[in-house]
Amino acid sequence: MGFFDVFFKKKNSSNTAKERLKFVLVSDRANCSPETMEMIKNDIIEVISKYMEIDVAGLDIQITQTESEGGNGIVPAIYANIPIKELKAGR
Amino acid sequence: MSEVIVITSGKGGVGKTTTTANIGTGLAQLGKKVVLIDTDIGLRNLDVVMGLENRIVYNLVDVVEGNCRAKQAMIKDKKYPDLYLLPSAQTRDKTSVTPEQMKTLVDELREDFDYIILDCPAGIEQGFKNAIAGADRALIVTTPEVAAIRDADRIIGLLQAEEVKRIDLIINRIRLDMVKRGDMLSVDDVLDILAINLIGVVPYDEAIVVSTNEGEPLVGSSSKSGQAYVNICRRVTGEDVPMMKLEDEGFFRKLVNLITRGY
Numbered sequence: 001m002g003f004f005d006v007f008f009k010k011k012n013s014s015n016t017a018k019e020r021l022k023f024v025l026v027s028d029r030a031n032c033s034p035e036t037m038e039m040i041k042n043d044i045i046e047v048i049s050k051y052m053e054i055d056v057a058g059l060d061i062q063i064t065q066t067e068s069e070g071g072n073g074i075v076p077a078i079y080a081n082i083p084i085k086e087l088k089a090g091r
Numbered sequence: 092m093s094e095v096i097v098i099t100s101g102k103g104g105v106g107k108t109t110t111t112a113n114i115g116t117g118l119a120q121l122g123k124k125v126v127l128i129d130t131d132i133g134l135r136n137l138d139v140v141m142g143l144e145n146r147i148v149y150n151l152v153d154v155v156e157g158n159c160r161a162k163q164a165m166i167k168d169k170k171y172p173d174l175y176l177l178p179s180a181q182t183r184d185k186t187s188v189t190p191e192q193m194k195t196l197v198d199e200l201r202e203d204f205d206y207i208i209l210d211c212p213a214g215i216e217q218g219f220k221n222a223i224a225g226a227d228r229a230l231i232v233t234t235p236e237v238a239a240i241r242d243a244d245r246i247i248g249l250l251q252a253e254e255v256k257r258i259d260l261i262i263n264r265i266r267l268d269m270v271k272r273g274d275m276l277s278v279d280d281v282l283d284i285l286a287i288n289l290i291g292v293v294p295y296d297e298a299i300v301v302s303t304n305e306g307e308p309l310v311g312s313s314s315k316s317g318q319a320y321v322n323i324c325r326r327v328t329g330e331d332v333p334m335m336k337l338e339d340e341g342f343f344r345k346l347v348n349l350i351t352r353g354y
Contacts, residue, residue: 012273017237018280024237025244025284 027063030076037061040078048082055083093201096208096327097226097255101242103213105234106263109299109308110320111210112140114230117310117324119174123205126165128197129179130222131212132187138178142169142306152180152187155196175204185217190224197225206327215249223250228257230290230327234264235276244285259290261323266295291323292334 027037041061048054059082066077098111108129115127129137132152138144149164154177161177168174180187200207209226212218223229229250233243243260250258262281269275278292296316302309310320318335325332 014270014273014276014280017276018284021237021240021284024241028241028245029248 022065026065026076030063032063037063044080044082052087053085055085058083093205093207095197095201095225095227096206097211097223097229098208098232099211099219099222099229099246099250100213100232100239101215101246102233102239105232105239106293106299107213107232108137108140108210109303110230110232110261110263110293111137111208112308113310113320114324114327115174115206115208116141116168116171116308117320118206118208118327119168119171120311120321121324121328122173123328124173124203125206125208126175126177126200126204128177128207128209130188130193130209130218132179132218133181133184134212135179135181137210138166138176139306140303141176141308143176143178144306147178150178150180152183155188155192161196161200185212185221188221190220193221194225215245219246219249223253223255226255228259229255230259230261231287232261232263233281233285235262235270235278235281240276240281240284247285247287259288260285261290262292264295265292289334290326291319293319293323 027033041059044061045054045056045059059080061078061080061082063076064079065074066079067073068075096114098107098114100107111127115125118125127137127141128151129135130151131137135150138147143166146166149159151164153159154161154164165175165177168176197207197209207225209222211222231243231246231250233239247258260282262278265278266275270277278289282289294315296314298309298312298314299316302312308320309317310324311317315335322332322335
């Protein structure tokens with residue numbers, strides 16, 4: 001970063017464009033539509049609900065990019081944040 | 092050795108036809124034998140951008156259907172005797188031609204031309220499939236806008252799936268003043284997102300509007316865009332041409348560069 005950038009660095013519309021594009025292209029490239037994501041989400045809820053009670057409203061699932069552990073660079077990954085309300089008794 | 096190049100973008104209105112006209116004309120200026128094919132059946136417009144609309148007798152569909160020979164349908168350019176246009180049909184639709192027929196036609200033209208340049212329609216349907224069927228390489232035209240870049244990314248994926256050997260990017264209509272303000276994606280931003288080889292940058296230029304009004308491609312003229320197209324053409328032929336500076340650096344900018352970067 002150059003000397004002047006320290007003073008002029010601010011959130012501008014091209015940064016916004018770049019961030020939005022990066023997100024939308026990850027799901028485009030993974031060929032994963034919002035409908036598919038919804039189906040994946042419902043299946044995950046169904047499976048996990050067998051074992052524990054989860055907070056369905058607080059569930060967040062999205063496709064994102066992550067550094068590959070195998071050294072393949074940046075790869076798409078499914079990120080899921082599933083809040084648990086209570087572990088089911090008897091397990 | 093002839094080369095078949097498709098000029099495509101996904102999104103409409105980013106400058107495919109203007110780019111085709113200028114690259115075709117520019118290659119002819121370099122002494123190459125060139126034929127431009129308008130593959131946008133039903134929405135013919137390369138002829139008007141080239142200023143050849145009054146000379147059309149036969150069209151692409153006539154050639155494919157065998158109503159005439161390719162040589163009868165090709166129109167010779169006003170200025171360059173080794174530049175030809177094969178116009179599209181205006182009153183037919185995309186299904187009038189198949190990818191196999193396009194490939195056969197293009198391969199036939201390889202004998203007589205150094206470059207066969209296909210102006211692809213917008214979209215990813217039949218017209219796109221026809222245009223890319225016989226292509227050795229692709230030039231993707233995009234503008235520094237989210238919709239155009241998203242579509243370009245999709246097109247790149249489709250071209251890779253079709254095993255088009257070489258894909259290069261042209262960034263069109265960039266405005267340095269807006270990039271400086273942070274209100275337009277820069278060349279580096281676009282390359283960062285699309286991750287393909289850059290073959291040229293064409294600045295936003297009012298001279299382009301004037302040139303299309305007149306039906307005279309401006310490649311080779313003294314305008315910034317005219318020079319940018321010349322550079323792209325030379326790179327297409329394999330010459331190593333450094334990227335043009337889009338703006339002269341003023342004294343202050345030079346001083347700032349000296350201080351911050353040490354040169």
